[in-house]
Amino acid sequence: MMGFVGLKLLFIGVVFFLCLSSCYSQFNPADKYSIDCGSPSNTTIGNRVFLSDSLASSFLSTPQNVLVDTSANSIPSSEYSPLYKTARIFTQTSTYTFRITQSGRHWIRLYFFPFSASNYNLTTAVFSVSTPDHSLLSDFKAESVQTKEYSVNVTSGDLEITFTPTGSSFAFLNGLEVVSVPDPLIPDDAMSVNPPTNFKGMLNKALETLARVNMGGPVVTSRNDSLWRSWVTDLSYSKNRNFESNVSNPTAVRYPPDGATQDDAPVSVYGTAATMASENDPKANFNVTWEFPVDRGFQYLVRLHFCDIVSTSANTLYFNVYIDDSNVLPDYDLSTKFGGSLAMASYSDFVTQSLNKNQIRISIGPSSIKDVNPNAILNGVEIMKLSNSDGSLSGGNIPSSNSSSKKSIGLIIGVVVGVLVAILAGVIFFCVYKKRKQEQLNQSKIWIPLSTNGISQTMGSKYSNGTTISAGSNFNYRCPFAAIQEATNNFDESWVIGIGGFGKVYKGVLSDGTKVAVKRGNPKSQQGLAEFQTEIEMLSQFRHRHLVSLIGYCDEKSEMILIYEYMENGTLKSHLYGSGFPSMSWKQRLEICIGAARGLHYLHTGYSKAVIHRDVKSANILLDENLMAKVADFGLSKTGPEIDQTHVSTAVKGSFGYLDPEYFRRQQLTEKSDVYSFGVVLFEVLCARPVIDPSLPREMVNLAEWAMKWQKKGQLEQIIDVTLKGKIRADSLRKFGETAEKCLSDFGVDRPSMGDVLWNLEYVLQLQEAVLQNDPDENSTNVIGELSPVIHDFNRGGDGGGDGAAQFEMSSGDDISGVSMSKVFSQLVKSEGR
Numbered sequence: 050m051m052g053f054v055g056l057k058l059l060f061i062g063v064v065f066f067l068c069l070s071s072c073y074s075q076f077n078p079a080d081k082y083s084i085d086c087g088s089p090s091n092t093t094i095g096n097r098v099f100l101s102d103s104l105a106s107s108f109l110s111t112p113q114n115v116l117v118d119t120s121a122n123s124i125p126s127s128e129y130s131p132l133y134k135t136a137r138i139f140t141q142t143s144t145y146t147f148r149i150t151q152s153g154r155h156w157i158r159l160y161f162f163p164f165s166a167s168n169y170n171l172t173t174a175v176f177s178v179s180t181p182d183h184s185l186l187s188d189f190k191a192e193s194v195q196t197k198e199y200s201v202n203v204t205s206g207d208l209e210i211t212f213t214p215t216g217s218s219f220a221f222l223n224g225l226e227v228v229s230v231p232d233p234l235i236p237d238d239a240m241s242v243n244p245p246t247n248f249k250g251m252l253n254k255a256l257e258t259l260a261r262v263n264m265g266g267p268v269v270t271s272r273n274d275s276l277w278r279s280w281v282t283d284l285s286y287s288k289n290r291n292f293e294s295n296v297s298n299p300t301a302v303r304y305p306p307d308g309a310t311q312d313d314a315p316v317s318v319y320g321t322a323a324t325m326a327s328e329n330d331p332k333a334n335f336n337v338t339w340e341f342p343v344d345r346g347f348q349y350l351v352r353l354h355f356c357d358i359v360s361t362s363a364n365t366l367y368f369n370v371y372i373d374d375s376n377v378l379p380d381y382d383l384s385t386k387f388g389g390s391l392a393m394a395s396y397s398d399f400v401t402q403s404l405n406k407n408q409i410r411i412s413i414g415p416s417s418i419k420d421v422n423p424n425a426i427l428n429g430v431e432i433m434k435l436s437n438s439d440g441s442l443s444g445g446n447i448p449s450s451n452s453s454s455k456k457s458i459g460l461i462i463g464v465v466v467g468v469l470v471a472i473l474a475g476v477i478f479f480c481v482y483k484k485r486k487q488e489q490l491n492q493s494k495i496w497i498p499l500s501t502n503g504i505s506q507t508m509g510s511k512y513s514n515g516t517t518i519s520a521g522s523n524f525n526y527r528c529p530f531a532a533i534q535e536a537t538n539n540f541d542e543s544w545v546i547g548i549g550g551f552g553k554v555y556k557g558v559l560s561d562g563t564k565v566a567v568k569r570g571n572p573k574s575q576q577g578l579a580e581f582q583t584e585i586e587m588l589s590q591f592r593h594r595h596l597v598s599l600i601g602y603c604d605e606k607s608e609m610i611l612i613y614e615y616m617e618n619g620t621l622k623s624h625l626y627g628s629g630f631p632s633m634s635w636k637q638r639l640e641i642c643i644g645a646a647r648g649l650h651y652l653h654t655g656y657s658k659a660v661i662h663r664d665v666k667s668a669n670i671l672l673d674e675n676l677m678a679k680v681a682d683f684g685l686s687k688t689g690p691e692i693d694q695t696h697v698s699t700a701v702k703g704s705f706g707y708l709d710p711e712y713f714r715r716q717q718l719t720e721k722s723d724v725y726s727f728g729v730v731l732f733e734v735l736c737a738r739p740v741i742d743p744s745l746p747r748e749m750v751n752l753a754e755w756a757m758k759w760q761k762k763g764q765l766e767q768i769i770d771v772t773l774k775g776k777i778r779a780d781s782l783r784k785f786g787e788t789a790e791k792c793l794s795d796f797g798v799d800r801p802s803m804g805d806v807l808w809n810l811e812y813v814l815q816l817q818e819a820v821l822q823n824d825p826d827e828n829s830t831n832v833i834g835e836l837s838p839v840i841h842d843f844n845r846g847g848d849g850g851g852d853g854a855a856q857f858e859m860s861s862g863d864d865i866s867g868v869s870m871s872k873v874f875s876q877l878v879k880s881e882g883r
């Protein structure tokens with residue numbers, strides 16, 4: 050019998066050991082000290098041995114040795130309970146000194162349980178804790194069980210931690226830990242919340258962990274965390290539990306090479322999440338909010354952990370994440386970040402300031418993108434206080450209770466009066482506002498839905514009622530011809546902003562002041578009719594912030610009129626060359642490319658059937674007043690292979706210079722044809738020249754060929770837009786060139802998906818952004834410096850001829866790059882008219 054039990058124990062021991070060695074093999078801290086203060090024996094917690102105080106005395110210099118134990122106290126249950134049985138008392142200033150073998154960030158964990166021992170009542174202790182560079186706690190009173198965790202960068206050979214009693218009080222400690230932190234865990238930079246800039250300089254800060262929360266999941270103990278961290282539940286931070294629901298799917302979690310690692314947070318954290326308790330209600334629109342108490346006057350690192358364990362397919366979860374009132378991750382789509390893969394662990398870092406509030410509020414809520422079920426997700430939150438300019442982490446609370454009673458009465462009266470005035474003002478404002486709003490609504494009832502069931506409704510135009518016209522699968526906002534006549538000053542020729550094969554594009558102003566672009570087709574064109582219908586059909590199914598929205602249409606009296614949101618800044622093309630707009634920075638260009646890539650990615654993946662745009666070019670990427678890119682002109686779009694089984698379309702369509710040679714050769718249409726065209730746009734953005742320019746020497750005529758030649762030589766910098774010279778970081782240019790090159794692969798199968806392109810462009814932007822933070826002297830070595838003037842060696846590299854493109858040289862003169870091969874629906878807006 051004994052033998053059997055022994056064997057069983059041995060077996061358990063072996064299993065335990067195997068588990069430990071496999072679970073924790075990655076983390077092998079160079080420095081680790083764990084001490085169970087006041088304890089006569091070692092204490093084991095998980096796979097850590099907290100050294101008996103008697104063995105730890107060599108680390109401590111103290112004038113007096115006082116050890117106490119809890120005797121009568123009931124010890125709160127926690128994984129650290131064994132540490133709470135005993136404590137060490139410091140009656141005078143005392144210092145622990147630990148030899149640090151590897152410099153870098155180290156965690157200092159202090160465990161406190163204020164119990165009442167025979168001659169010391171620990172709840173009465175008041176004391177300070179510091180390292181030579183940082184004040185960690187000052188005049189601290191431990192009122193309940195707590196663990197304080199700090200991380201400090203130790204560069205000298207020793208780490209000293211000093212306990213100083215305040216006045217005639219004393220200090221105490223139940224447990225102490227010093228452990229190396231893996232270097233990559235805390236990077237130097239993060240996104241600053243307000244203003245949204247890049248924060249740099251975290252490496253020089255000491256941090257204090259204020260919250261480490263497993264959102265929507267259970268407590269995760271240090272045993273389940275490779276870095277011995279504990280994660281609490283979000284229960285005590287949640288503002289309204291009814292709005293929140295829990296999900297758990299730990300087996301789905303994956304750690305991608307470019308995302309988070311097991312050290313950033315364990316599977317137990319990424320595998321559970323808080324989501325909206327919306328029960329798939331398509332109208333749900335609320336935030337799930339948590340509030341974290343902090344000390345005011347400090348900056349905080351907020352690390353948000355995400356892993357989409359709820360979606361079943363890509364691009365079905367878009368949400369907003371707010372820190373206080375800032376939308377820090379608008380329309381966040383986790384699947385896009387990882388090329389369409391789900392359940393990829395990742396985190397985002399933000400630095401926020403808490404100047405005059407004692408809390409940081411974090412909310413998640415649905416994005417306004419219409420065609421996905423509203424939901425939002427958050428898997429984990431860490432909030433860390435950053436040391437201030439004095440290196441201090443302590444204090445920060447502006448004393449509020451000390452103010453004299455007279456002062457606070459004055460304050461209260463002030464507040465009451467203020468509130469009354471505000472309420473009165475609000476009531477007046479509301480009445481006036483409501484009246485005006487009603488008037489506006491009356492004026493702008495111009496869209497009459499094409500009713501199939503005989504019920505006719507009116508609704509306000511896009512802006513006057515504050516909502517976007519919601520277009521279901523059947524877009525039905527037909528606009529009376531008379532209203533369009535009025536909006537365009539009866540198709541005033543001087544209001545024309547573009548002309549194309551299909552007809553003219555006018556600027557228009559609706560009765561409520563909303564600007565629109567009105568595309569009026571030539572009534573005779575049969576070809577045009579098909580494209581007119583395609584465009585209505587496509588745009589009514591697809592709503593995305595990076596696709597130009599259709600506001601309405603008119604088919605009265607055989608008119609073919611489409612009404613779009615007005616794009617203040619015209620085409621991308623016009624901002625690149627030929628229109629005298631100021632040159633855009635590299636960052637602006639990248640953001641535009643990223644926006645356009647998002648729009649295309651959405652077309653390719655956001656719907657059950659992939660949609661192929663077929664006419665991707667810089668003239669079809671429009672810019673709004675903030676230079677945000679939107680893809681336009683869906684007249685040629687086709688749904689992908691699912692519908693078009695043969696992959697063969699009757700006529701090759703598209704624009705010169707952007708055409709996929711494979712499509713041209715084989716007339717086989719796939720999403721990868723758009724990727725090719727987008728690759729050409731990328732080079733156009735970089736070089737700021739037309740994609741076909743017959744006035745140039747033969748080998749330069751076709752941009753795609755010309756740029757590929759230099760890209761293959763690794764000398765792309767020779768042909769970039771002169772205004773960008775010296776401004777693009779070498780890494781950023783290299784990655785951009787590689788991305789464009791891949792898009793231009795001869796065969797579709799070798800080209801990346803639009804999601805990959807998007808991801809790569811975001812990376813290009815990051816590479817560029819990284820440099821802005823460094824000091825300028827350092828930059829010059831990374832940036833393409835003074836370049837010799839471009840020497841075009843026309844004899845090298847041969848003919849370059851090849852597919853498709855060479856044939857366009859036959860085409861004649863004017864603005865060839867904008868000309869389509871068929872009588873296309875025309876460019877929506879042509880820059881020339883502006």
Ligand SMILES: *[C@@H]1O[C@H](CO)[C@@H](O)[C@H](O)[C@H]1NC(C)=O
Pocket residue numbers: 090091098100101104
């Ligand atoms: C406590 O642990 C230390 C280090 O692991 C070891 O050297 C020592 O022998 C242990 N002491 C006891 C009493 O187990």
Ligand SMILES: *[C@@H]1O[C@H](CO)[C@@H](O)[C@H](O)[C@H]1NC(C)=O
Pocket residue numbers: 165170171172173
């Ligand atoms: C310890 O001090 C606290 C706060 O001063 C007090 O409430 C508590 O009763 C004391 N406990 C004992 C056992 O004296």
Ligand SMILES: *[C@@H]1O[C@H](CO)[C@@H](O)[C@H](O)[C@H]1NC(C)=O
Pocket residue numbers: 153154202203204232252253
């Ligand atoms: C620690 O500080 C040194 C000197 O400021 C710095 O070079 C190093 O990057 C820092 N290391 C970490 C991990 O913060």
Ligand SMILES: *[C@@H]1O[C@H](CO)[C@@H](O)[C@H](O)[C@H]1NC(C)=O
Pocket residue numbers: 265266267268282284293294295
């Ligand atoms: C969510 O999980 C937490 C931690 O396990 C639990 O306390 C809470 O009751 C759960 N909430 C819901 C709504 O299920």
Ligand SMILES: *[C@@H]1O[C@H](CO)[C@@H](O)[C@H](O)[C@H]1NC(C)=O
Pocket residue numbers: 267268269270272273317
């Ligand atoms: C912690 O890990 C153990 C095994 O390693 C596992 O059984 C347990 O479910 C984990 N706990 C949590 C909260 O994930």
Ligand SMILES: *[C@@H]1O[C@H](CO)[C@@H](O)[C@H](O)[C@H]1NC(C)=O
Pocket residue numbers: 334335336371373374375412414
């Ligand atoms: C969510 O919170 C943000 C920030 O406070 C706020 O701007 C937004 O209106 C909220 N959304 C909803 C639906 O309440």
